[in-house]
Amino acid sequence: MATINASSETLVKVEEEHPYHGDILEEILSHVPLIDLIPALQVSKSWNQAVYSSLRSCRNPPKPWLILHTQSARYPYAAVSTHAYDPRSRLWMKISQPSTENPSPLRSSNSNFLYMYPPSINLSFSVDPLNLTWHRAGSPTICRLDPIVAKLGGSIIVAGGAYFFEDDPLAVEIYDTNSREWRKTESMPEDLMGSSSSTWLSVAATDEKLYVMKKHSGEFHCFDLQSNSWSSPGNLRPDPRCFYSVIGHMLEDDRLILVGLIRDVDEKVEKVKIWEAVNCDRSFGYSFREIGEMPPGLLEKLKGESSRVCSIDICTGGSFVYIYKPEDVAGIVVCELVNGGACYWGSVGNPVADRGGAWVVLTCAEVKLEELRRGLKLNGCKFEYVNV
Secondary structure (H helix, E strand, O other), X not given: OEEOOOOHHHHXXXXXXXXXXHHHHHHHHOOOOHHHHHHHOOOOHHHHHHHHHHHHOOOOOOOOEEEXXXXXXXXXXXXXXXXXXXXXXXXXXXXXXXXXXXXXXXXXXXXXXXXXXXXXXXXXXXXXXXXXXXEEOOOOOOOEOOOEEEEEOOEEEEEOOXXXXXXXOOXXXXXXXXXXXXXXXXXXXXXXXXXXXXXXXXXXXXXXXXXXXXXXXXXXXXXXXXXXEEOOXXXXXXXXXXXXXEEEEEOOXXXXXXXXXXXXXXXXXXXXXXXXXXXXXXXXXXXXXXXXXXXXXXXXXHHXXXXXXOOOEEEEEOOEEEEEEOXXXXXXXXXXXXXXXXXXXXXXXXXXXXXXXXXXXXXXXXXXXXXXXXXXXXXXXXXXXXXX
């Protein structure tokens, strides 16, 4: 394990001995891991400009980081470690930062939205890419055990998952991050009764809409933040052999995708496919376009030592879709969607795969140099490369 931060004095000496400039310098910097570009910003004005120019070029542009948040599975749920994978450099890093209080297990939604929601205690959430800053939203009026929690623009929506003694187990409350106030809105549809928790529903969100889908049936609803209303039920099940599926929102091109498990005649998982949902705001007549199918070798890697897959989850960022088993994140399969349809498949090693009994949550976010500099200077973070 090697510490990342190189000194600016060393780089100044490098510039004096090897005065690279222009396209040659940009080409070199385009192959440097993002975190190593931080000291390069301090070398000189020309190097500073070359760093940002190299990031804007198409040679090797920045890509969203996959971040693994690992903590104890038992109270007090102290954070164990944070690891980040940068697909641009194909390197894993361990991120060490001051510990925070964790009154409940970490959870994620929208792929880059991290939150903690202990019963009867304030909802806490983090929206910055590295989750360095946490916000407290106070406690909603409804007591909930396992609700849907998602970020829609400047609002946090909490839906369903209420305790049995509440009058409305499908209640929906919205927290405005600007006014810092809670308000109630239209409850979830009645046909979600009994399955309104995050255990049974897959969630995707945009700035204005929340999409929820039953993982086992494909039944689908959409909540519109502007009208504060839910759509009529639809169905997102493009293949009758698909027995389990999850949804995600691709922020880069604003489309809803669906990843599903296909079983054979022996009830075993035969394929994992990705579709794009078309016209998903309509009440009926949803259509789909198949984007790709996971190669057999990667499907076996996803299955892992158990040689089976009963459920999956996904984490999306930019054009990347990370697919994994919630109960065992040892095998993480990645699919990069490019040019509106092409798929590039691969796998990502996991630095925390051997930590049995740990609670692992995945997020994926665009990480910029400014956020890395803030983490280093203001939050006291340390970044170290990790061999996987």
